[in-house]
Each structure stands twice: as C-alpha cells, then as structure tokens.
Amino acid sequence: MKAKRFFGKLAALTLTVAVTVGCVFGLASCGGKKNVNYAENNTTIKIGVSGPLTGGAAVYGVAVKNSAQLAINEINEKGGLDGILFEFVMTDDEHDPNLVAANYANMLEGGMQISLGTVTTAPGLEFKEFSHDDNVFVLTPSASGDNIPEYDNAFQMCFADSNQGTASAKFFNENYQGKKVGIFFKSDDEYSTGIKDKFLQELSSSFTVEEASFKEQESDFRTQIQTLKDCDVIFMPIYYTPASQFMFQGKNTVKSTAIYYGCDGLDGIDAIDGFDINSITQEVSYLSHFNSGATTGAAAEFIDKYNAAYDEAAEPLNQFGAAAYDCVYAIYEALKVAKAAGKEFSVTTSASDFCDILTEVFAGDFVFKGVTGAPESDGYSRISWTAQGFVNKEAVKYVVKECTAE
Amino acid sequence: MDFIITLVNGLSLGGVYAMIALGYTMVYGIAKLLNFAHGDVIMVSGYAILVFLSFDPILAIICATLFCMLLGIAMERVAYRPLRGASPLAVLITAIGVSYLLQSLAQIIFGAADRYVIVADLGSITLGEVKIDVGTIITLGASLVIMMALSLFVKFTRTGRAMVAVSEDRDAARLMGININRIITITFAIGSALAALAGLFSLFRVPTIMPTYGAMPGIKAFVAAVIGGIGSIPGAMLGGILLGVVECICNSTPLAPYTIAIEFAILIVILLVKPTGILGKKRREKV
Known part of the structure; x- marks a missing residue:
C-alpha cells in the first residue's frame, strides 16, 4: 500500500514539473522571434553551431570546433569579407536532442546570424524545426540524416545517408x-x-x-x-x-x-x-568524402594546418572537422557571390535576411571548391547543392589497409 | 556443418550466461536479494584484467578474480548488510544504485569509449571441416568444470551445506549455530569470482569492454536464472545454456533481428506454464 501511495505522489509531482517546464519553454519558443533582430549590436558576423563537446561523441564536436575556428581565423587574417570580420560560437549539446532548444535560443539571442546546424543527426532533427520557424540558415557539416534538409533553409556538407x-x-x-x-x-x-x-x-x-x-x-x-x-x-x-x-x-x-x-x-x-x-x-x-590520411591536394594542406594548430593526439582531425572547415569557407564564398550580385548586408543584418540571401545562392548554381570530396586536377573538389539541400560531390574510396593474405 | 558450429558457439555463450546466472541464483537463494549490480562485476573484471594485463596474462586473471571477490564482499558489507531485514523494494533500489555507481566510476576512470583487451591470441583449431576458436572451447570446458565443482562444493563441504541450510530456513540455520553473516559473505565472494571468470571468458569471445557492457549479459543471465528456477544451481546452468543456444540459433536464421524478443518470450511462456522456473521448487507459503 505504502509503495503504491508513494508512486502516486511521485507521478503527480513529475507531471507538475513537466507541465511547468513545458509552459516556460513553450512561451520562450513561441514568443514571436521572427521579427526581432538580435544581431543589432553585433560587430562581426556570427556563425554558430551546436555539437557534442563532452560525452561519447565529443571527438566529432571537438574536431568541428577546431576546424571551423581555423577557417574563421584564416578568413579574418586575410581581412575578412571586404573588412567585415567573422566570429564563431559553439554550444555543447552532448549529442542529446533535449539540450538543443536551449543552445539554439542562447546562440540566436546572442546574435548568431548564420548557423552550421548541429554536428550529429539526432539533435539536428530538433534544430531544423527551430531554424525553420525563425528562418535561420543552416549548413550542417555532418548531420547526415535524410530528413535534415527537409526545409528550404537547410543544406548538408556531408553525404546524406x-x-x-x-x-x-x-x-x-x-x-x-x-x-x-x-x-x-x-x-x-x-x-x-x-x-x-x-x-x-x-x-x-x-x-x-x-x-x-x-x-x-x-x-x-x-x-x-x-x-x-x-x-x-x-x-x-x-x-x-x-x-x-x-x-x-x-x-x-x-x-x-x-x-x-x-x-x-x-x-x-x-x-x-x-x-x-x-x-x-x-x-x-x-x-x-574525406581521407584523414590524404597526402596530396587541398586536403593534405588542410590536414597540415590543423595539425600545426592543434594537438593531433588529444583532438584528432576527422571527416567531421574537414566538413566544418568547408562549411565556413562555403558560407564565406557564397556571401562573396551574393555581394557581387548586388545583395547588401552588414554585421548587423538579421539572421532571417542572411537566410534569404544564402538560400538563394546555395539553391542556385553555386559551385564551391573544397577539401572534402574527390579532388580535381587543381587539388580542390567541386561541391554544389540541390535545391532540396543535398550535396553533390564525388566520393573517394579510401583504402585503409591492403589485403595481406598469401 | 554450420549448425554444429552454431551449436558449439551457443553452448559456449550459454556457459558464460550460466556462470553469471549462478552468481545471481546463489545470492538470491541465500541472501534473498536480487543483486542487480552483479552484471557490472563482469565489467569490473574486464577493466581489472586490462589494468593488470601489462604485467602477465595469468597474473591478470588471478588479480582480477581476487579484486572482484573483494568488490563483492565490500558491496555486501557497505550496501546490502545495513539493509538486511528492510523492505525488498529498498534493497532492490540499492542494488540498482550500486550498479550505476560502478558504471559511473568506470566511466570516470577509463572513459566512455570501447577498449580492446586482448588476453591472449589463442587462434583456432580445425576438426574435419569445422573451424573453431580455441577460446570458445576453453569457455565451454571451463564453465562445465566450474559448475560441477560448485555443485560438489555445495553438496559435500561443511560451508556448502551451511549455504543450503541458510537458503532453506535462515532462522533455523542460525539456531543450529551457523554464522549467517559469514555464509552470506562467502556467497558474495563466490558469486563475484564466477562473474569475474565470466568476464574473462566473454573477453575470449569479444575482446572489447566499455562501462555499460555488463548490463546486457547481466539481464540475460538474470532471465536465465529465472527460466531455470531462481535459487537452483542446476537450474541456472540449464537456463544459461538454453538461452545461449537459443540466441545463437536465432541469430543464424532470418529471425535474427528478433533474438532478444524471442529470449524474453521464452521467459514469459515458462513463467506462465511453470511460475517457479524449469527446476524451481514449489514453496509452500506459510499461512
């Protein structure tokens, strides 16, 4: 009897907590963000991503963080986009979809204008709904689920499953x-x-x-x-x-x-x-789309730069990182294309306006030269996107180990 | 030929399950508690072998077994003895707590990723057309020997018979001068040693470990113990071997995706037909 009463109380308590939490989050996410520009006070263009920095999948998130930061640093050292500098923010989702809502809200309200979505697929399925509601551009390095680019605002750098x-x-x-x-x-x-x-x-x-x-x-x-x-x-x-x-x-x-x-x-x-x-x-x-042992072409150059900047043993590079590096450069190149086509933007342009600008470029005949995908004669691969957001590039067969049977 | 290999595999897997199930069943039979942390002792054994392996494989096996015995004794002293006589629910929740504690400790110390633990490369032997890994044969042979030894121990030694006495009627046993605490401590030590050896044999089959890796074999061994009749030593052996063989046979047919469901379905059917398990004794409730 005692046990029964205890469980009854426990159930009631759980429900109350769930309802309260639900209300708070519900209010937070339905507050009509669409017309708010959180980037008004920005001094750089902010690119954000949610990914696992701790937990079992941390090795992927850490590679993404390092590689994206590497790309941003390179771009800024070259003077950015005609003087406009970039900034990279990453929040930790531990590969747990439940943490995505808070991460997303923090980044958006902190002035994120362009996103790399999430590093892994399960959290990405949450992220795509929020980013679609607010019209925020997503180019995910590695969330490979077929449903990730379901909406117009989302694109993938990795092959879909x-x-x-x-x-x-x-x-x-x-x-x-x-x-x-x-x-x-x-x-x-x-x-x-x-x-x-x-x-x-x-x-x-x-x-x-x-x-x-x-x-x-x-x-x-x-x-x-x-x-x-x-x-x-x-x-x-x-x-x-x-x-x-x-x-x-x-x-x-x-x-x-x-x-x-x-x-x-x-x-x-x-x-x-x-x-x-x-x-x-x-x-x-x-x-x-990437061979972390590549010795020629743009991929090898990138690997050298990564290993010079980070501790290879503790934070090894993998294809997730290479894709993130390509994502940052693809966004940078796409913004250049947009600018050449007469589109206007600045460090305080809203996420929604950036989304419209970038979506138009990515869904158009934009071709990006990257480090992921089979390289052409100049060492770079050619990457383009379908209007649905899937990537087009040549895959590489990478032999890890030859047959050694007699 | 394939069927023979599958059968040998199943018997060897069944041997591992049976050794874990024996620990469950002995602890339940004697201390009347379900030690859900029992499966995690397998995991601890794996990590202990990993730590000591750098010295010598044989030494590693001995050290890991001793370490698990001490762990079992400590577990009983710290977590279960203070709750002797408490409601079964409290003991059950404590056992689940101990299980999480062990898993989390392993994760803090060794990380969440899989670790390879290669005790020895034993190779394989060919009998006619059948190629079988030596590890499989050792597992099968050793588990049979250990089970027989355990049966003899329980039947013919003083301590063994004291165990049976405690399991049948604790109060009467105490009145006969049996030290209950000592018997329960010994039970935990034996159970944990069996789990440690099961950990070793599963490393012959699968040379990787991770913090949660004891959970599934633990649950399956528990199912095996219940199928065989919880509290019964031959029952645990029978249940374990049955489950291992069913698992391997299912996995080799198109039913493979439903293997676990089939195992639990067998449990349900047996509980419906014979609620005390195949070899379980019917206990008369005192009114």
Whole structure:
C-alpha cells in the first residue's frame, strides 16, 4: 500500500514539473522571434553551431570546433569579407536532442546570424524545426540524416545517408561484378538501415547477397560471422567500433582475401587503441568524402594546418572537422557571390535576411571548391547543392589497409 | 556443418550466461536479494584484467578474480548488510544504485569509449571441416568444470551445506549455530569470482569492454536464472545454456533481428506454464 501511495505522489509531482517546464519553454519558443533582430549590436558576423563537446561523441564536436575556428581565423587574417570580420560560437549539446532548444535560443539571442546546424543527426532533427520557424540558415557539416534538409533553409556538407547507399551500390556495380556480397548492418540504427536499404535498392540484381545484422549493446558477432564467412566483399554501413569487433572476431573465419567495405562511419578504424588493423589479412576500405590520411591536394594542406594548430593526439582531425572547415569557407564564398550580385548586408543584418540571401545562392548554381570530396586536377573538389539541400560531390574510396593474405 | 558450429558457439555463450546466472541464483537463494549490480562485476573484471594485463596474462586473471571477490564482499558489507531485514523494494533500489555507481566510476576512470583487451591470441583449431576458436572451447570446458565443482562444493563441504541450510530456513540455520553473516559473505565472494571468470571468458569471445557492457549479459543471465528456477544451481546452468543456444540459433536464421524478443518470450511462456522456473521448487507459503 505504502509503495503504491508513494508512486502516486511521485507521478503527480513529475507531471507538475513537466507541465511547468513545458509552459516556460513553450512561451520562450513561441514568443514571436521572427521579427526581432538580435544581431543589432553585433560587430562581426556570427556563425554558430551546436555539437557534442563532452560525452561519447565529443571527438566529432571537438574536431568541428577546431576546424571551423581555423577557417574563421584564416578568413579574418586575410581581412575578412571586404573588412567585415567573422566570429564563431559553439554550444555543447552532448549529442542529446533535449539540450538543443536551449543552445539554439542562447546562440540566436546572442546574435548568431548564420548557423552550421548541429554536428550529429539526432539533435539536428530538433534544430531544423527551430531554424525553420525563425528562418535561420543552416549548413550542417555532418548531420547526415535524410530528413535534415527537409526545409528550404537547410543544406548538408556531408553525404546524406541514402546518398552513401547509392554511391556504394554504384561502386559495387562497377567494380565487384560476379563477387558474393555480404552486408553487416545495425538493425536498430537509422544511419545503418538507411544506407543499407538504398544500397540494396540500387545494387544490380546479378549479385548474390547475404545479410547479417546486430543491435545496440551487442558485440558478440560469431553467428553473423558464420553467415558471412564465404562472402568476397562485406559491406559495412556502420561505425568503426562494431566493425573492428567483427573484423577481429572473424579474422580466422572470414575468407582471408575478403574486402571489408564501409561508409564514412569507418573513418578512424585504423586509430583504435588496442586494435591493430594489420593483425587481419582482409582489405579494409571505405567510401567517404574525406581521407584523414590524404597526402596530396587541398586536403593534405588542410590536414597540415590543423595539425600545426592543434594537438593531433588529444583532438584528432576527422571527416567531421574537414566538413566544418568547408562549411565556413562555403558560407564565406557564397556571401562573396551574393555581394557581387548586388545583395547588401552588414554585421548587423538579421539572421532571417542572411537566410534569404544564402538560400538563394546555395539553391542556385553555386559551385564551391573544397577539401572534402574527390579532388580535381587543381587539388580542390567541386561541391554544389540541390535545391532540396543535398550535396553533390564525388566520393573517394579510401583504402585503409591492403589485403595481406598469401 | 554450420549448425554444429552454431551449436558449439551457443553452448559456449550459454556457459558464460550460466556462470553469471549462478552468481545471481546463489545470492538470491541465500541472501534473498536480487543483486542487480552483479552484471557490472563482469565489467569490473574486464577493466581489472586490462589494468593488470601489462604485467602477465595469468597474473591478470588471478588479480582480477581476487579484486572482484573483494568488490563483492565490500558491496555486501557497505550496501546490502545495513539493509538486511528492510523492505525488498529498498534493497532492490540499492542494488540498482550500486550498479550505476560502478558504471559511473568506470566511466570516470577509463572513459566512455570501447577498449580492446586482448588476453591472449589463442587462434583456432580445425576438426574435419569445422573451424573453431580455441577460446570458445576453453569457455565451454571451463564453465562445465566450474559448475560441477560448485555443485560438489555445495553438496559435500561443511560451508556448502551451511549455504543450503541458510537458503532453506535462515532462522533455523542460525539456531543450529551457523554464522549467517559469514555464509552470506562467502556467497558474495563466490558469486563475484564466477562473474569475474565470466568476464574473462566473454573477453575470449569479444575482446572489447566499455562501462555499460555488463548490463546486457547481466539481464540475460538474470532471465536465465529465472527460466531455470531462481535459487537452483542446476537450474541456472540449464537456463544459461538454453538461452545461449537459443540466441545463437536465432541469430543464424532470418529471425535474427528478433533474438532478444524471442529470449524474453521464452521467459514469459515458462513463467506462465511453470511460475517457479524449469527446476524451481514449489514453496509452500506459510499461512
């Protein structure tokens, strides 16, 4: 009886708190911000982003912070945009969607005029609603969900999840004809199933395909390895930790000449503490827009600059950082294009006006030369956007490790 | 051939579950409390092995086992003994608290990311057409030996029989001169040592650990203990092996995405048909 009464009270208390908090936030976000210009007192153009600086995904957020700051510093050192300087602000969302509302409000009310959205997808799904309501421009470096650019104001620098599926299937159709294909994916993860579904849809019907899947909290892949052990190419649209576990557990069982082929989630697989990628014989490669081991072109230049400015070991560079670097420069170049077309703006222009200016450029025939994507002969890639906000650029196949089977 | 491999895998996974389930079941049978932090002892064992591995693998295993035994004893002294006789709900919540405490401590000390712990590279052996990892065979063999030893210990030693006595009627046992506190301490020590070894064997299967990594095997072993009949040592073995085999067989069929659901469905069916579990004894309620 006692317990029942206690839980009753607890439930009532929880409800009261929830309702109160809901009211406060509800009022805060429905206060009719649209016509307020929080940038009136700005002395620079403020670019903001929300991303994980602490917690399990911090390694991505920190790389974004460092790289975006690097780009901003470079631009400002060159004198900015005809004298207009830029400023970068980042708030920590710990990869938790619940913190996005407060982060967004803080940045906007602090004078943010242009945003890089969020670093990861789950918080991005919150951010896109707020930024759409207030008409704030978003160019996200790395929130790759297909729904992120749902509204007109949002664009992606990374490939959308299903885009990676299409690009991978194209690569398989062109390079792996006649091979037996295996897919190892995470069945309760949208990133993984999104890529896998699109991949299967686009893959030529002449392939024989074996599928095996796992779930969050699962790390014993023996049965999945049994299913896939005879495959010639194993497609892994997953993050690097479970991928490394599969490779490690399967090193004696999976065909020694097999090819492990992943997407951008595999970036970093050669830098896991305790996992020696050379202890397996199979080839490991992935399709991505950035190779953090690049030695030529604009990408290599950027990597050198990053490593000169930051501690490589504690805050390593990854594709998230490269994309953020490109985002800042893309916004800078787009503003230049707008200016040349006669658009007027200053450090006190409102976020909403900036959004209209930038959306027009990005949805138009704007082509940006970046460090992410396969480079052309001048060392830079060519990046453009569809009107829906998806990115167009050539992916690079990056071989992390060659096959070493005899 | 594939089926044989799946079966061997399942038996070896079942061996790991059974060892964890044994700890659950002994502690429940003797101290009458559900130690939800039991799964986290596996995690602690993994990190302890990681710390001591730089010296010597064998030493690491011994040190990790001793460390977990001490942890189990400390857990009982600090968290559970003061609550002996308190309402079961209070003890349950304390157990959940201990579990979170251990996970958070591990995260503060070792970080949230996965860590590789490679105890030894044992390779694999080929029997006819079947290729099996040595680690799998060791796990299977060792878990069977340990379970038999435990059964013999409970049946034939003084301490073991005292345990059975405490489990059957605590007050009567005390009147017979059995030191209840000592027996419960020993139970926690044995349970934690089993969890430490289960941690070692799961490193043979999966060489990575993270702070929350004991949670899922812990829950599954609890399910195994309940399926087998909580409080029963052979029941825990049976439940663990059953669950391991079902899991591996399910994973090798198109039912793979529903493996966990199927495991819990088996629990529900067994509880409906036989509420005390397969080998559980029916207890007469005193009125």
